[in-house]
Amino acid sequence: MGNRSKDLLQVEHSHPSSSRESSLLVGKNDSKPLQQKSYLQGNPITVPFPKSEVLGKVKDFIGVISEANRNLRLYAKDKPEEYDIEVLTGNESEYIKMDLMLGIADLHTPESLAAAEAAIAGCQSVINRNSTSSSLEFEGSSEEEEDEEEDDGGEDDDTRQSGSHVRHKDSELQQDDFLSALLRSHQKKKPSKIIELSVQSGSDCSIRSMAMATLRREGKRLSPLISPRPIEALRSALVPYQEEAHGLRYISTQAVRNRMKSVKSIQKITKAMKMVAASKLRQVQSKAENSRGIWQPFTALLGDIPSVDVKKTVLVTISSDKGLCGGINSTSVKISRAIHKLNSGPDKEAKYVILGEKAKVQLVRDSKKHIELSITELQKNPxxxxxVSVLADDILKNVQFDALRIVFNKFNSVVSFVPTMATILSPEIVEREAEAGGKLGALDSYEIEGGETKSEILQNLAEFQFSCVLFNAVLENACSEQGARMSAMDSSSRNAGEMLDRLTLTYNRTRQASITTELIEIISGASALEG
Amino acid sequence: MSSSAAVPFWRAAGMTYITYSNICASLVRNCLKEPYKSEAIAREKVHYSISKWSDGKSEKPTIRSDVAED
Known part of the structure; x- marks a missing residue:
């Protein structure tokens, strides 16, 4: 029985083709005894037929095949572009369709097959069902497949009878069996059809030989692509899919719950900050409103001339030390920049005196050359x-000025702050303006008591005015800061509440969906048991 | 009458009107009776940190504070 197949194998070996293909052939060879056995057992009354002429044809054809293959190789070497199956010109009239799946293609030993099936069935442990009988390839598959095989065997009988008319020798049967089993097993082992071939016509031998050649080429092409450890590759490809499917069953609410917790704590913090800002605002608001009475007499006497044109301007920008209070700091910085631009030129210069951390941070970026002084930690105590007067004294001692301009946010209401500039003139400028007339012209009508000169009085007045106006400005700005912080915290805790509502809705929906799914599963399982 | 004569003196000592008035205010506060005296003194706490800038860089800030002293 082995002679013919050995011949065939030797033909294979004489042309050193890919190991892939020869191993395939060995695998099929091993399965033959079973095939034959079942065939013989199924049909015990087989009568030996007279010697077939097809066998002789086959014998001759082996030589033809090998010759054709050799020629094919030679031609392929000369004109590789014509024989490259990867390249499609679109003019192909006839072709054999081969749908291959990588990784499964080399499951030709029973161990690997069992492992692959175990992996596909979702079973993690590889059960080596046929470790003892390595030749029983088809038994490695499930019973279902064996049934199929029996059906296939019946069909195969028909095919064989119509294809090659007479069979009377074991060897012939085996040869034929071998080829058809090879093709059939490939169709079986791979989920998608590998070869769509009609094995019916009379000249099936030639078709089969063509198929063999194609297989050989295909095998060569595939061999580098197929991983040396196919089972591992198969398993690793399958495992993430299984995990994904596992995760889909149980929707996790952990992420939503964590987010809800964090939003809730943020809301708590913003609410607390709002309360603190509200109580601080109440304290500072009365102070600020009372302090307005201090600067009003000065403005009545010395006036507030924002449009005065002087050489040395000092901008006192008032801001807060802490953030989270809306846009009051950036507003005062913007106004300060604009005034700085207005009061600086070729013969004029303007300098900054910054109160508060936030304005410092913003002004350091583009105008740090013009900063003269910076004062922080003002609001540590009430x-x-x-x-403020000590601070004003410090500022007066450290800067040279013709006019001081204090920029701050005047408190109007909890939600409205007016960026304001107060101007304090130096005594010299006051005198100049008084001489020039205008608003300060009435200053000369005042009578001066005591031994001081007018300039001395004006100096004292200017200093005191600055400290009073600065006191009011600091208070107004603190008041605006607290009001802005209050409204900012109010809106942020409202937003946090909205977010929390949305998250709660999502959480409850997800929970309800999972409960519903579980109920459906239980009910359908119960009804399936009953039915 | 004494105040009119005093002006040149504190000016000559390098004081501003603000310093002068602050000293006057603290004197008045010290004239208060207890418990108003300590209350008024505790209210007027000075604390801030000031730093001079030169060539676009801030010098080391100095802290003006009477909180630790009191």
């Missing part, structure tokens, strides 16, 4: 006049 604001009082002594503190």
């Amino acid at each position: 604001l009082n006049y002594t503190q």
Whole structure:
């Protein structure tokens, strides 16, 4: 029985083709005894037929095949572009369709087959069902497949009878069986059809030989692509899919719950900050409103001339030390920049004196050359006049000025702040303006008591005016800061509440969906058991 | 009458009107009776940190504070 197939194998070996293909052939060879056995058992009354002429044809054809293959190789070497199956010109009239799936193609030993099936069935452990009988390839598959095989065997009988008319020798049967089993097993082992071939016509031998050649080429092409450890590759490809499917069953609400927790704590913080800002605002608001009475007499006497044109301007920008208070700091910085631009030129210069951390941070970026002084930590204690007057004294001692311009946010209401500039003139400029007339012209009508000169009085007045106006400005700005912080915290806790509502809705929906799914599963399982 | 004569003196000492008035205010506060005196003194706490800038760089800030002293 082995002679013919050995011949065939030797033909294979004489042309050193790919190991892939020869191993395939060995695998099929091993399966033959079973095939034959079942065939013989199924049809015990087989009568030996007279010697077929097809066998002789086959014998001759082996030589023809090998010759054709050799020629094919030679031609392929000369004109590789014509024989490259990868390149399609679109003019192909006839072709054999081969749908291959990588990784599964080399499951030709029973162990690997069992492992692959175990993996596909979702079973993690590889059960080596046929470790003892390595030749029983088809038994490695499930019973279902064996049934199929029996059906296939019946069909095969028909095919064989119509294809090659007479069979009377084991060897012939085996040869034929071998080829058809090879093709059939390929169709079987791969989920998608590998070869769509009609094995019916009379000249099936030639078709088969063509198929063999094609297989050989295909095998060569595939061999580098197929991983040396196919089972591992198969398993690793399958495992993430399984995990994904596993995760889909149980929708996790953990992420939503964590987010809800964090939003809730943020809301708590913003609410607390709002309360603190509200109580601070109440304290500072009365102070600020009372302090307005301090600067009003000065404005009545010395006036507030924002349009005065002087050489040395000092901008006192008032801001807060802490953030999270809306746009009050950036507003005062913007106004300060604009005034700085207005009051600087070829013969004029303007300098900054910055109160508060936030304006410092913003002004350092583009105008750090013009910063003269920066003052922070002003609001550590509750604001009082002594503190601000000492600060004003410090500023007066450290800067040279013709006019001081204080930029701050005047408190109007909890939600409205007016960026304001207060101007304090130096005594010299006051005198100049008084001489020029205008608003300060009435200053000369005042009578001066005591031994001081007018300039001395004006100096004292200017200093005191600055400290009073600065005190009011600091208070107004602190008041605006607290009001802005209050409204900012109010809106942020409202937003946090909205977000929390949305998250709660999502959470409850997800929970309800999972409960519903579980109920459906239980009910359908129960009804399936009953039915 | 004494105040009119005093002006040149504190000016000569390098004081501004603000310093002068602050000293006057603290004197008045010290004239208060207890418990108003300590209350008024505790209210007027000075604390801030000031730093001079030169050539676009801030010098080391100095802290003006009477909180630790009191």
